[in-house]
Amino acid sequence: MIKNILIFSALFLPIFGLSQFAPAANVSGTTAIHKDSSAIVNWATKVNTFSRGFEDVAIGGPLASYGDSTAALGYAEGTSTEVVSLGDAGEIVLGFQYPIKNDSGPDFAIFENSFSHDYLEFAHVEVSTDGLNFIRIPSESSIQTTSQTGTFGTTLAEWTHNLAGKYIQGYGTPFDLEDISDSLGVNLDSINYVKIVDVVGSIDLSYGSFDALGTIINEPYPSAFESGGFDLDGVAVINENNVSAGLQKEQSSIKVYPNPSQEGINIVGYSGIYQMHDMSGRKVLERTAYKNEIIDISFLESGMYILTTSKGSIKVQKN
Numbered sequence: 001m002i003k004n005i006l007i008f009s010a011l012f013l014p015i016f017g018l019s020q021f022a023p024a025a026n027v028s029g030t031t032a033i034h035k036d037s038s039a040i041v042n043w044a045t046k047v048n049t050f051s052r053g054f055e056d057v058a059i060g061g062p063l064a065s066y067g068d069s070t071a072a073l074g075y076a077e078g079t080s081t082e083v084v085s086l087g088d089a090g091e092i093v094l095g096f097q098y099p100i101k102n103d104s105g106p107d108f109a110i111f112e113n114s115f116s117h118d119y120l121e122f123a124h125v126e127v128s129t130d131g132l133n134f135i136r137i138p139s140e141s142s143i144q145t146t147s148q149t150g151t152f153g154t155t156l157a158e159w160t161h162n163l164a165g166k167y168i169q170g171y172g173t174p175f176d177l178e179d180i181s182d183s184l185g186v187n188l189d190s191i192n193y194v195k196i197v198d199v200v201g202s203i204d205l206s207y208g209s210f211d212a213l214g215t216i217i218n219e220p221y222p223s224a225f226e227s228g229g230f231d232l233d234g235v236a237v238i239n240e241n242n243v244s245a246g247l248q249k250e251q252s253s254i255k256v257y258p259n260p261s262q263e264g265i266n267i268v269g270y271s272g273i274y275q276m277h278d279m280s281g282r283k284v285l286e287r288t289a290y291k292n293e294i295i296d297i298s299f300l301e302s303g304m305y306i307l308t309t310s311k312g313s314i315k316v317q318k319n
Ligand SMILES: [Ca+2]
Pocket: 101, 102, 103, 104, 105, 106, 107, 176, 177, 178
């Protein structure tokens, strides 16, 4: 009987589960990354190109005008005001001090200025090594497509995946370069450009934006004001291709075995206080280790965590 239930679940969960993605930043199971998370090692440092979109693409007329493009650089303030508005289908390309690289877990995160967990404005995300050939991270939307989401209409975070803007201000949407590991024309160890393209929320086929499966993305529309479209606060780097920093970290850093781990980890040769935080910055563990102790992590949800000790910190993968 139990076996039958397991087989049933294995067959049907993936189907029913398709449209349920990670929930809002205040809900367990979220993938949101807090702007102060210790996973963040750097922020976008330059604006390469910027092309503002109309306040309302169906009318034409004034371009969105709120904010300066430099508001997208550096630390995300997590406020409503320190942002640049893209307008309908507006685009911005940002550069970095060091390339972003594909390493374990999410590699970068994008911050928007949403004032609530369910007023969401989205953007497509593309990456490039050479600044010419951009690859879009494949997105999915399970938002209904029959009734237009109004100007201040609501959307749940769990209805989209791989669209920037799914979290409230102060919390970034993570992106994993692993999702485009089959793509040609980009070097995933050396991503120098991130392009953010506003999603036009209209469900009118002549103006709308589509996810990777060809579903039109239904999001607040029209937003015919100076802050129309996606409002970019910042782009955080999580995995950076910075050889010198990597070496320094190697010399001073602690070692953990096994990593990844399902049950327990040993912080090699370490005794003293340690903490573990999830990728959203939430503390999940704080204790004192004695030398060669096996630390039980079996109770943690699967995913990436930051282990911090007095001798440095390291990412730990819980399987
Ligand atoms: Ca990755």
